[in-house]
Amino acid sequence: MTASANTSDTQSIPLDLRRSVPARQLGEPGPDDATLHRLLASAVRVPDHGKRVPFRFLRIAGPARAALGEALAAITRRRDPGAGEAAIDKDRQRFSHAPLVVVVVAVFDPDDAQIPDQERLLTAGCACFALLQAAQSFGFGACWLTGWPAYDDEARGLLGLAAHERVAGFIHIGTPSLEAPERERPDPRTLLSELVL
Numbered sequence: 001m002t003a004s005a006n007t008s009d010t011q012s013i014p015l016d017l018r019r020s021v022p023a024r025q026l027g028e029p030g031p032d033d034a035t036l037h038r039l040l041a042s043a044v045r046v047p048d049h050g051k052r053v054p055f056r057f058l059r060i061a062g063p064a065r066a067a068l069g070e071a072l073a074a075i076t077r078r079r080d081p082g083a084g085e086a087a088i089d090k091d092r093q094r095f096s097h098a099p100l101v102v103v104v105v106a107v108f109d110p111d112d113a114q115i116p117d118q119e120r121l122l123t124a125g126c127a128c129f130a131l132l133q134a135a136q137s138f139g140f141g142a143c144w145l146t147g148w149p150a151y152d153d154e155a156r157g158l159l160g161l162a163a164h165e166r167v168a169g170f171i172h173i174g175t176p177s178l179e180a181p182e183r184e185r186p187d188p189r190t191l192l193s194e195l196v197l
C-alpha cells in the first residue's frame with residue numbers, strides 16, 4: 001500500500017452501497033445453482049485463523065422452506081398452546097419469503113486448543129457478510145437473520161446440525177421487490193479513538 005491509496009473521507013466505494021433487503025421483499029428469481037456456487041466462492045474467501053474452515057453451508061430452497069416453517073410453527077404451538085395465530089403464522093412463513101436461504105453453520109471443535117470457538121464463530125460471521133456482499137454484487141438482495149430457530153436445540157435438530165455446530169446466520173437471498181431504504185449509519189469518526197501510551 002502506498003500513500004497514493006489515501007483518499008478523502010467522503011469518497012465512496014462499492015462496499016459502501018451494501019444494505020439489507022428485508023426477507024419479505026425478496027422474491028423470485030433467486031440464484032440458480034451455478035450462481036449460488038459463484039456466490040459461495042466469494043463467501044469462502046474469509047480470514048480464517050489456522051485455515052480450519054470452521055463453517056459450512058446448508059441450502060433451504062423449494063418445498064423445504066415451507067416444510068421447515070410448518071415444523072417450526074408446530075414447535076411453537078406445542079410449547080405455547082396460547083400462542084396467537086400471528087405468532088404461529090410468522091414461524092410458518094419464516095423461510096418462505098425469499099426463494100433461497102443459506103444457513104451458514106459455524107463448526108466448533110472443543111479439542112482444538114489453538115483456535116477457540118470465538119475465532120471460529122468470527123470466521124463464520126465473515127462468511128455470512130461476504131455472502132451478503134456477493135449476493136448484492138450479482139444484483140440480488142439479501143439479509144442476515146437469526147431469530148429463535150438459530151438458538152433452539154430442536155430447531156437445530158431439524159436443520160441436521162451436530163452438537164458442535166451452531167447457526168451463524170440464515171442468509172435470505174432473492175430479487176428485491178422494492179428498493180430498500182438507506183438507514184442512518186454511525187459516524188466512524190465518533191467510534192475511533194487513539195491509543196496514547
Ligand SMILES: Cc1cc2nc3c(=O)[nH]c(=O)nc-3n(C[C@H](O)[C@H](O)[C@H](O)COP(=O)(O)O)c2cc1C
Nearest residue numbers: 018019020021125143144145146147148168169183
Ligand atoms: C448475527 C445477526 C443476526 C441478525 N438477526 C436479525 C433478525 O433475526 N431479525 C432482524 O430483523 N434483523 C436481524 N439482523 C439485522 C439485519 O441483518 C440487518 O443488519 C439490519 O436490518 C440493518 O440493515 P443493514 O444491514 O442494511 O444495516 C441480524 C444481524 C446480525 C449481524
